[in-house]
Amino acid sequence: MFEFFKKINTYHKISKQILGMNARNLAYIRPFNLARAKRLADDKLLSKKVLVKNNLPVPHLIARIKTLEELENFDWQKLPEGFALKPNRGFGGEGIVVVYGKKKNREDAWIKADRSLLTIEDIKTHIRNILDGSYSLSGTPDTAFFEERLQLLKLFKPYSFKGIPDIRVIVFNKVPVMAMLRLPTRASSGKANLQQGAIGLGIDLATGTTTSAVQGKSTMVEYVPGTRLLLSGIKIPYWNDILKMAVRAQEISGLGFLGADIAIDKARGPVIVELNARPGLSIQIANLAGLKKRLQKVSDLKIKTLEKGIRVGKDLFGGEIEEELEEISGKKVIGTVEKVKLIGKDGKEVEVEAKIDTGADWSSIDNELAKQLGFAATVEEFDKLKRPYDEIKDLSKEQRWNIFKDVSDISATIPVRSSHGFTYRPMITLTIQIDKTPITTRVTLIDRSHLTYPLIVGKYNLRKFLIDVNK
Amino acid sequence: MHVSSIILFFIQKGLPFETVILLLMLPVIATLIALLRQVVGVKAFGIYTPLIVTFAFLATNGLKYGITIFLSVIIIGMLMRFILKPFRLLYLPRVAIMLTAVAVLTLGVLALGGDLHRTGLAAVSIFPILIMITIVEKFVAVQIEKGTKAAVLLATETLFISIVGFFIASSETLIRFIASYPWVILVTVPINITLGKWTGLRISEYFRFKEILKHL
Numbered sequence: 001m002f003e004f005f006k007k008i009n010t011y012h013k014i015s016k017q018i019l020g021m022n023a024r025n026l027a028y029i030r031p032f033n034l035a036r037a038k039r040l041a042d043d044k045l046l047s048k049k050v051l052v053k054n055n056l057p058v059p060h061l062i063a064r065i066k067t068l069e070e071l072e073n074f075d076w077q078k079l080p081e082g083f084a085l086k087p088n089r090g091f092g093g094e095g096i097v098v099v100y101g102k103k104k105n106r107e108d109a110w111i112k113a114d115r116s117l118l119t120i121e122d123i124k125t126h127i128r129n130i131l132d133g134s135y136s137l138s139g140t141p142d143t144a145f146f147e148e149r150l151q152l153l154k155l156f157k158p159y160s161f162k163g164i165p166d167i168r169v170i171v172f173n174k175v176p177v178m179a180m181l182r183l184p185t186r187a188s189s190g191k192a193n194l195q196q197g198a199i200g201l202g203i204d205l206a207t208g209t210t211t212s213a214v215q216g217k218s219t220m221v222e223y224v225p226g227t228r229l230l231l232s233g234i235k236i237p238y239w240n241d242i243l244k245m246a247v248r249a250q251e252i253s254g255l256g257f258l259g260a261d262i263a264i265d266k267a268r269g270p271v272i273v274e275l276n277a278r279p280g281l282s283i284q285i286a287n288l289a290g291l292k293k294r295l296q297k298v299s300d301l302k303i304k305t306l307e308k309g310i311r312v313g314k315d316l317f318g319g320e321i322e323e324e325l326e327e328i329s330g331k332k333v334i335g336t337v338e339k340v341k342l343i344g345k346d347g348k349e350v351e352v353e354a355k356i357d358t359g360a361d362w363s364s365i366d367n368e369l370a371k372q373l374g375f376a377a378t379v380e381e382f383d384k385l386k387r388p389y390d391e392i393k394d395l396s397k398e399q400r401w402n403i404f405k406d407v408s409d410i411s412a413t414i415p416v417r418s419s420h421g422f423t424y425r426p427m428i429t430l431t432i433q434i435d436k437t438p439i440t441t442r443v444t445l446i447d448r449s450h451l452t453y454p455l456i457v458g459k460y461n462l463r464k465f466l467i468d469v470n471k
Numbered sequence: 472m473h474v475s476s477i478i479l480f481f482i483q484k485g486l487p488f489e490t491v492i493l494l495l496m497l498p499v500i501a502t503l504i505a506l507l508r509q510v511v512g513v514k515a516f517g518i519y520t521p522l523i524v525t526f527a528f529l530a531t532n533g534l535k536y537g538i539t540i541f542l543s544v545i546i547i548g549m550l551m552r553f554i555l556k557p558f559r560l561l562y563l564p565r566v567a568i569m570l571t572a573v574a575v576l577t578l579g580v581l582a583l584g585g586d587l588h589r590t591g592l593a594a595v596s597i598f599p600i601l602i603m604i605t606i607v608e609k610f611v612a613v614q615i616e617k618g619t620k621a622a623v624l625l626a627t628e629t630l631f632i633s634i635v636g637f638f639i640a641s642s643e644t645l646i647r648f649i650a651s652y653p654w655v656i657l658v659t660v661p662i663n664i665t666l667g668k669w670t671g672l673r674i675s676e677y678f679r680f681k682e683i684l685k686h687l
Contacts, residue, residue, distance in 0.1 A: 011677060014687055018680050020672035022509055027670050094616060125559045134562050134615060196618070220682055285679075288686040 017290030019281060028172070028295065032256025033277045040253055041277035044088050045145060047253065054252045056245055057271040059084070059263075062146040071127055076108065076120050082149035083110075085123065087135040089142050093193045095135030097126060098149055098163070113162040113190045150273075151266035155237065159183050159224055162190030166263040167203070167236065167270075169246035170279055170291065172256065174309035175298040176243050177317060178291055179203040180283045181210055181236060185225055194282045199224075201231055202287030206318020208239025214285045238270045243310045245272055251306070257295075289317075331466045332435050340455065343431040343438075344373025345409065352454050354434075356467055360458035362414070363432065363441065364425070366448035369455065375428050379445060381407040382426040389415075389422045411442050432457065437464055473651045488650075493526065495649050495656050496640045500525050502659040502666075503639060504632055509666045512675025515629040516609040524606065524629060525636035527599035534637055536584075536595050538630070540603050543580045545626050547573050548607040552614060562615075566608050573607050 019028075033041075040047050048058045062083055065071050081102050087095040099110035099118055108120045129135070130144040156165050163184030170178045180200045184190045187197030194200050194214070199221060201210040213231040215221045223229055236242070246260040249272055259279025264270050284291050297316055303309045340354045342365070350372050367379045385404055392400055393415065404413050404426065412427040425444040432439050439461050448454055474482075481491045504521050507513040515521045528537035551569045560568070577600060606629075614622040639645060649655065672680075 010684070011672075014677070014680070014684055015672040017687055018672060018676070018683060020670075020676045021512075022673065023670035026668065092617070128561060132561050132563075139562075139612070195621075214682070218679060218682055281676075281679075285682055288683050290683060290687065 014290070017293040018284060019291035019295065021281065023292060024278075024281060028257040029278060032172075033258075034254065037254040037256075038277040041255055041258075041275040042089055042091075044086065044090075044274065045143065047275045050252060051249065051272055051275075054248070056248060056252070057268060059150060059265075059271055059273065060148040062148060064088075064143055064145040065127055065131070066143045068128070068131060071124060071131070079110075079146060080148075081110075083146045084149050085126065085144060085146055087130040087142050087144060089136040089140075090130075091135075092195065093191050095126075095130055096191075097123075098190075100149070150263050150268075150271065153237070153264045153266050155234075156183075156264075158227075158229055159231070159234065161186045161188075163188075163192055164263055166192050166261050166273055167242055168276075168279065168283060169243065169260045169262065170283060171246050171250040171258045171260060171309075172295050173298050173301060174247055174250060174303040174306065175301065175316075176205060176246055176310060176313040177294040177298060178283055178287055178289070179205060179243075180286045181234070183224075183231075185215070187216070187225070194280070194286075199231065200282060200286035201234070202283075202289070203236065204318050205243075206314040208236040208242070210234040210236070212286065212288045214282065217282065218285055236264075238264060240310070242270050243313065244306060245270060247306050247309050249275060331464055332437065333466045333468050334435055336467065336469055337453070338434055338457075340457070341433040342369070342373055342455070343433065344370075344375060345430075346374055348372070348374045354432075354455040354457050355453040356462065356465075357456040358459050358462065358467065360456055361460055362416070362427075362444050363455065363457045363461050364416075364444040364446050364448070366451075366454035367445055368449060370428065370445050373430060375409055375430075375445070377408045378410055378426060378428055382410065382445070386424070389424055392424055393422070414444060416444060416446075432461060434461075434465065439464075472647055475651055475653050477653055478650055492646055492649060493529065493640075495653055496645075497522070498656045498659045499645075499649075500636045500640055502662055503636060505663055505666050507632055507635075509669050510671075510673060512673030513628050513632060514625055515632050516606070516613065516625055520606060520609050521629045521632040521636065523602050524633040525640060527602040528633055528637040529640055530599040531595045534634065537599065537603075537637070538634070539584075540577065540580070540595070540600060541606070541630060541633075543577060544573055544603050544607055545610055545623075547576045548610045549614075549619065549623075552611065552619075566611055569607055569611060570604060573604050577604060 040050060045061070045064060048061060051058050062080065063074070063078060065074060082100050085097040090096065097112070097118065099112055101111050103109040103111055103117060110118045112118050127144045130142050133139045133141045136142040150164050152160065152164050159165065160183045165181055165183045168180045168182060169176050181203055182192040182194065183199040183201065184192045185198055189196070192198050194216065197216045199213055199215045202212045203209070204211055210232050213221050215225070222231060224231060242262050245262060246258070249260045250256075250258045253275055255275065255277055257279070259276035260272060261274040261276060262270050263273045281291070294317060298312065301312060303312065334356060336356050338354055338356055339351060342350050342352065344350070350369065352369065370376075370379055382404065385407065392403070400413055404410055407426060409428055410426050411429045414425055414427055416423050416425050423446065425446055427442040427444050429440065429442050432441060432443070434457065441461050478488070478491055482488055500522055501518060504515070504518050508515070524541065528534055531537040531540070548569060551572050555565055555568060581595070610622050610626055613625055
């Protein structure tokens with residue numbers, strides 16, 4: 001019985017975070033996407049026109065065919081080597097045909113992604129079906145159009161199968177709240193459609209770097225199928241431009257709750273492929289995060305400018321990469337300078353800024369700092385016994401140790417080659433606490449009074465950490 | 472059986488008792504379908520198809536014949552799509568050919584039923600059969616839009632809802648209850664208003680988003 005209530009409680013908790021179909025339709029699409037805005041989004045040619053008018057880049061329109069008569073009189077030589085044929089009111093990527101080049105020595109045939117041939121007759125039949133409304137939302141007669149085929153970005157080449165990846169950005173109240181990179185796969189036969197087996201990658205909004213990945217409806221994946229290519233950590237180029245375009249598209253379209261689809265063309269950079277008035281919910285799985293909570297967070301904000309909206313989105317919904325990285329690797333991410341706590345003799349504690357230095361083997365601390373930690377005697381006694389390096393460099397380890405072994409609290413001695421030149425240093429044992437992880441270790445003592453940081457942490461003490469130089 | 476005066480009034484006007492009860496069952500089944508969609512997340516082909524299939528089941532002599540016809544219609548529809556694919560026909564003519572095939576083959580199934588001495592199958596009245604044949608259009612439409620897998624799933628869900636609906640609508644207890652208190656069907660209105668304002672997660676969505684659960 002208790003188990004049952006616990007279950008009910010978790011359900012209640014997650015229903016507050018995850019956006020379900022009911023809430024999406026009733027609380028977001030209904031009030032924020034009014035009929036006129038929806039009509040704009042559902043009409044690809046119209047949205048293309050409106051976006052172009054507002055100086056937003058879209059795939060160039062080549063030609064449109066509205067009637068059977070236009071189809072019969074169409075000048076097929078007008079079509080370039082590669083193009084995309086789309087139904088104006090299509091949805092879910094249905095009815096789209098993409099060709100990559102003309103068949104050699106033939107004027108009337110093109111080659112599709114799967115290398116099969118597409119003749120003018122095939123195109124005609126397909127267009128007749130489009131005009132008939134086979135692919136339109138409500139089965140009503142439709143318009144077909146040709147647009148330029150976008151060129152795959154080199155960066156995405158190893159990740160996508162035949163088609164071109166696109167980026168879905170959900171924008172609400174001028175704030176980008178969640179984003180996903182969709183990769184076409186063999187399973188989705190080159191379509192960037194999750195339902196058909198494409199891969200959705202969650203994106204860290206602050207940096208535009210991919211995080212977790214889902215294939216199809218709910219299978220979490222780590223690698224590109226059939227390879228050892230990691231899906232997380234792909235840095236999406238033009239990230240700021242993409243966010244800007246998405247927010248701008250929301251302002252223009254009047255869709256309060258918008259899913260903007262943006263693809264990156266090799267030559268032209270990011271272009272808006274489609275506006276979506278009913279964005280799908282799988283983006284939550286790709287990001288392993290709930291959309292409802294995010295939407296609620298930004299719903300009361302007064303966002304005046306586009307820049308502000310982007311900043312809010314980045315601040316609120318970015319930065320999760322690091323936590324995830326820590327989760328995956330079991331290691332903590334630290335910067336090149338970290339605040340650390342030193343615990344010395346008799347539990348004496350000092351907090352200092354330390355330089356994280358992967359060039360050094362051992363950590364070393366300043367003599368003054370050692371004194372504060374209760375090792376004053378060690379420093380003084382060692383100084384008295386200290387001899388020039390040349391005098392002791394040829395001694396064996398044991399002979400060396402015999403000279404210094406009576407120094408109080410000394411753990412070892414070690415020759416060090418550093419920016420100080422060759423030196424001979426005493427070592428003491430203490431505990432360094434970095435990002436809440438305590439490490440008990442030997443450290444070398446040296447006069448660092450002329451240096452910025454009284455402590456450097458060397459690589460022997462960094463095994464549990466990853467270092468982010470941007471931090 | 473205690474029968475409410477309002478129902479007696481209809482019977483006096485010459486309406487058969489079964490017809491009155493069936494009409495009163497309609498809002499109950501419709502509400503059930505709405506509830507299954509909004510709260511449980513069983514989709515089916517909209518509200519009309521499962522409703523009409525439920526009533527087709529009620530009108531066939533026993534559930535098993537209804538299910539047999541339903542399944543044969545769907546399977547034939549699926550096969551025909553693959554047969555017709557290479558011809559590249561426009562939508563309506565294609566569906567017309569499909570309906571023809573379904574009609575002919577349904578006749579075959581009925582005759583086969585007669586052969587196997589399943590006389591109940593052959594004795595099914597024509598209207599429920601016609602109703603179920605028209606499902607093929609729904610099926611084909613979904614097949615084109617969302618693929619065969621989605622269409623089969625929706626057909627299964629439709630079948631599931633219709634079977635549940637069948638058992639509810641043919642429950643003696645419920646029939647007796649509605650016969651005594653026909654006004655009770657008005658309760659479906661507030662229920663549907665509540666359902667129409669319901670923004671909670673559907674039960675199916677708890678499963679759909681189970682991966683996120685681990686990370687919340």
